[in-house]
Structures are given as structure tokens and as C-alpha cells.
Amino acid sequence: MEIVLALAIGVLTGSGVYLLLRPRTFQVIMGLTLISYGVNLFIFSMGRLKLDSEPVLVKGFTATLANTADPMPQALVLTAIVIGFAMTALFLVVLLASRGLAGTDHVDGEERKGAAE
Numbered sequence: 001m002e003i004v005l006a007l008a009i010g011v012l013t014g015s016g017v018y019l020l021l022r023p024r025t026f027q028v029i030m031g032l033t034l035i036s037y038g039v040n041l042f043i044f045s046m047g048r049l050k051l052d053s054e055p056v057l058v059k060g061f062t063a064t065l066a067n068t069a070d071p072m073p074q075a076l077v078l079t080a081i082v083i084g085f086a087m088t089a090l091f092l093v094v095l096l097a098s099r100g101l102a103g104t105d106h107v108d109g110e111e112r113k114g115a116a117e
Contacts (some may be wrong), residue, residue: 005045008101009112012038025098029091036084047073 012034019031047070099105 002045005041009038009041009045023106023108025095025107026090028107029095032091033084033088035089036080040080040084043080044073044077098104 016031016034016036016038019027019034022028022031095105104110
């Protein structure tokens with residue numbers, strides 16, 4: 001289970017970095033989004049991967065981290081998802097405004113002459 005999670009974090013982060021280096025603004029926004037997903041998975045994995053543990057307190061069990069899931073990484077990831085969604089929506093609005101004003105969606109504002117699209 002840990003190797004699958006580590007591979008997923010690596011693929012999301014690697015793909016996000018690749019998209020961040022692209023010349024178009026939409027690709028940069030998608031790269032930032034993929035990196036944020038990778039970071040969210042990383043934070044979630046810091047709470048230890050546990051199978052068959054109770055998510056909340058149950059009568060008859062003492063409240064220790066040995067028999068319950070850690071709620072702090074879950075709360076941090078949930079907050080990061082909401083903030084990431086708002087950030088992506090704001091970036092998309094700025095992208096559309098920039099495209100309308102500049103007439104291009106390149107990061108530097110200029111299309112390269114002779115570059116293959």
C-alpha cells in the first residue's frame with residue numbers, strides 16, 4: 001500500500017513540475033493543481049496508513065493513536081483541498097482576463113515565431 005501511495009505522489013509531483021515548465025498559462029495552472037494534489041497525498045500519508053482502524057471514538061476502546069486514525073492530517077488535507085479549489089478558480093479568472101487583454105495565452109505574453117504548436 002505504501003509503495004502505491006509513494007508512486008502516486010511521485011507521478012503527480014513529476015507531472016505537475018513538467019506542466020509548470022510549459023509555455024501556456026493553462027498548462028501552468030494544471031501543473032500547480034497536480035502539485036497541490038501530490039502535496040495533499042503526502043500530508044495525508046503523514047498520518048500513517050492504517051487498515052481496519054476506527055475513524056472516530058467507539059465505546060469500549062481507549063482513545064489512543066494505536067487504535068484510531070489520526071484526524072489532524074485529514075483536517076489539514078480537507079482545508080488544503082478547499083483552498084486549492086479557490087486558488088485554481090482565481091487563476092482561471094486571471095488566465096481569461098490575461099488572454100483577453102494580451103490576445104495570447106503564453107506565460108511571457110509573446111508567441112514564439114516558427115515554434116510548432
